[in-house]
Amino acid sequence: MIELQSIIFRWRPSDCPTLHIPQFEVPQGESVFISGPSGSGKTTLLNLLGGVVVPEEGKVTIGDQDITALSNQARDTFRVDNIGFIFQQFNLIPFLSILENVTLPGHFSSQRRQNSIERSGSLEADAKRLLAHMDLDLNELEGRAVSLMSTGQQQRVAVARALLGAPRIIIADEPTSALDTDTRMAFLDLLSKEVEAVNATLIFVSHDQSLASRFKRSIPLEDINTAKGHQ
Amino acid sequence: MNSASAIVSLSVKSLANRRVTAGLTVFAIALSVMLLLGVEKVRTEAKASFSNTISGTDLIVGARSGGIQLLLYSVFRIGNATNNISWKSYKKITDAPYVEWAIPLSLGDSHRGFRVLGTNNDYFKYYRYGRKQNLQFVDGKEFQDIFDAVLGADVAESLGYRVDDPITVTHGLGQTGGINHKDKPFQVVGILARTGTPLDRTIHVSLQGTEAIHIDWRGGSPLPGMKVTAEEVRQLKLNPKTITAFLIGLESKLSIFKAQRQINQYRKEPLLAILPGVALQELWDLMGTAEAALGVISLLVVGTSLLVMLAMLFSSLNERRREMAILRSVGARMTHIFSMLVIEAGLLVGAGIIVGVALLYAGLFILQPVINAKFGLFLSFDIITLRDGLILLGIFVAGLLSGAIPAYHAYRQSLSDGMIIRV
Numbered sequence A: 001m002i003e004l005q006s007i008i009f010r011w012r013p014s015d016c017p018t019l020h021i022p023q024f025e026v027p028q029g030e031s032v033f034i035s036g037p038s039g040s041g042k043t044t045l046l047n048l049l050g051g052v053v054v055p056e057e058g059k060v061t062i063g064d065q066d067i068t069a070l071s072n073q074a075r076d077t078f079r080v081d082n083i084g085f086i087f088q089q090f091n092l093i094p095f096l097s098i099l100e101n102v103t104l105p106g107h108f109s110s111q112r113r114q115n116s117i118e119r120s121g122s123l124e125a126d127a128k129r130l131l132a133h134m135d136l137d138l139n140e141l142e143g144r145a146v147s148l149m150s151t152g153q154q155q156r157v158a159v160a161r162a163l164l165g166a167p168r169i170i171i172a173d174e175p176t177s178a179l180d181t182d183t184r185m186a187f188l189d190l191l192s193k194e195v196e197a198v199n200a201t202l203i204f205v206s207h208d209q210s211l212a213s214r215f216k217r218s219i220p221l222e223d224i225n226t227a228k229g230h231q
Numbered sequence B: 001m002n003s004a005s006a007i008v009s010l011s012v013k014s015l016a017n018r019r020v021t022a023g024l025t026v027f028a029i030a031l032s033v034m035l036l037l038g039v040e041k042v043r044t045e046a047k048a049s050f051s052n053t054i055s056g057t058d059l060i061v062g063a064r065s066g067g068i069q070l071l072l073y074s075v076f077r078i079g080n081a082t083n084n085i086s087w088k089s090y091k092k093i094t095d096a097p098y099v100e101w102a103i104p105l106s107l108g109d110s111h112r113g114f115r116v117l118g119t120n121n122d123y124f125k126y127y128r129y130g131r132k133q134n135l136q137f138v139d140g141k142e143f144q145d146i147f148d149a150v151l152g153a154d155v156a157e158s159l160g161y162r163v164d165d166p167i168t169v170t171h172g173l174g175q176t177g178g179i180n181h182k183d184k185p186f187q188v189v190g191i192l193a194r195t196g197t198p199l200d201r202t203i204h205v206s207l208q209g210t211e212a213i214h215i216d217w218r219g220g221s222p223l224p225g226m227k228v229t230a231e232e233v234r235q236l237k238l239n240p241k242t243i244t245a246f247l248i249g250l251e252s253k254l255s256i257f258k259a260q261r262q263i264n265q266y267r268k269e270p271l272l273a274i275l276p277g278v279a280l281q282e283l284w285d286l287m288g289t290a291e292a293a294l295g296v297i298s299l300l301v302v303g304t305s306l307l308v309m310l311a312m313l314f315s316s317l318n319e320r321r322r323e324m325a326i327l328r329s330v331g332a333r334m335t336h337i338f339s340m341l342v343i344e345a346g347l348l349v350g351a352g353i354i355v356g357v358a359l360l361y362a363g364l365f366i367l368q369p370v371i372n373a374k375f376g377l378f379l380s381f382d383i384i385t386l387r388d389g390l391i392l393l394g395i396f397v398a399g400l401l402s403g404a405i406p407a408y409h410a411y412r413q414s415l416s417d418g419m420i421i422r423v
């Protein structure tokens, strides 16, 4: 379960709050679509959920852990243990191979490494399994620089990385905005299927309202964020 | 693999990804390391070689001039004597009871760039270098005839001379162009073992020999119309009238200062007696400033190369914001981001040091014969000294510390960016 309570967050002390969220909950295993125009604070919200930034007021509870109460280091560990991230684009580190990109979380989270090894025998084997699930043919892509892959392929590698080691939550920040319409729907279906298969919670943010129909639950950010966007 | 080794491997791969700029940075550091160690090496080797050149001699005596000048021309074959001293004075002084041995030295001629030293067989008997070591012959023996020559190791090696080969001596010190004494050739009778001192670059002949070749000369040029052949010269009485300097060994060290005072107060001729150790120390003092200047310059070069590295690391930071944001999203801590940059600095400096040392040895390998031939300085290939090691460690630590500056910058940047990927 994810729960936000009386959150106030601003990037700089002199700014107006970017987020003011009195109450917001997502039960475990649910997929939520959060929409909002550019600059409304979607990415900021995801940073908050990931514990990369902390609110000046309020609690961010994930599972039964209030992550605002954790030390910086503990929050970093908590993040990688529990959350897989997918960003808009350029998700991959250009000088690492596909496999190295996918196994990254396993090097920072012993929990996710453990999960992967239990599941597939080794980190690499688990990464390969996930890449296959994402319809990526590693035999064909192996050795190719990640920057030479198509955007759609890169995004699917990013999903495989987010799913590695079965984190409880997947956070996706406009992962489809760089894709064309056809690839976009296929990508969404694939993502939803995999997330459901592991019973993870999915928080999916985008400014693209047309995606809302694909999700059981869909909320505009304005509905939960009462801060008046300063832009 | 845990997070620490993941960060190290990320640093390595990130650098490999920027191999051109990283390579140039390493090269800049390597050059500065080579320069610093090279200067250090030349300095210590020059000092060692100077100190090793003379040993066991109590006093050096020459015409009155500067002590350092006397030391330089009499022992190191650097520069020239402004005045000679008379044979009579030499005889008179060395007849004193406290003198155990004396070696006369007569300089002024050369052979293909190597100095020719006129002396007598006492030279081979009493001269000591290094740790009171005797001169050894690898081939042949001392002078027998007035036209016999004994070669230093470098002379024999670089000119390819062997015992029985003839050589002609040139008047003056020019490589070429000086007037030849080719009417009176010398014959190589002995070759000395290597000493690592200017001796290796000296051709030793008998005093009578130097006298003989100059017998039909006056004031630095041949007397017109006067020709004395080599055969005729043997018939003449060849006692030298002047010599350049002489070395003295005393019966007792206790009489050094007394002897020195007596020589300096010698009335018939203005003479100067110096203690080799004291003169050497004066020489070091004189060179101290130049040495320090060289050291400062090399340090500045090292500093510049570290600045090159900083510029490279800083310029990479902006394009790596995305990399940092991704790393944050997969669980990298702020300390990991910081360490990554410090590790990169460490890798660059470490590689620079290794390449620099390799370059130094390669340079030594190539330049050693040239430096030996040109300056008479023998640079050995010994492993890095403790002092060098400390210098290298200092450079490494300085590199790590300066790496902390871009690392802190990356830290701040990543902290304020969060997981927002900026392109």
Ligand SMILES: Nc1ncnc2c1ncn2[C@@H]1O[C@H](COP(=O)(O)OP(=O)(O)OP(=O)(O)O)[C@@H](O)[C@H]1O
Binding pocket: A011, A012, A018, A036, A037, A038, A039, A040, A041, A042, A043, A044, A045, A207, A231, B416, B417, B418, B420
């Ligand atoms: N690191 C930061 N420092 C300061 N201000 C920031 C930072 N990141 C975002 N902001 C500000 O916070 C506000 C919300 O930005 P955010 O990136 O969350 O919007 P968004 O909804 O994700 O927009 P988009 O759809 O364009 O990605 C913006 O006004 C932005 O300028």
Ligand SMILES: [Mg+2]
Binding pocket: A042, A043, A044, A173
């Ligand atoms: Mg955004």
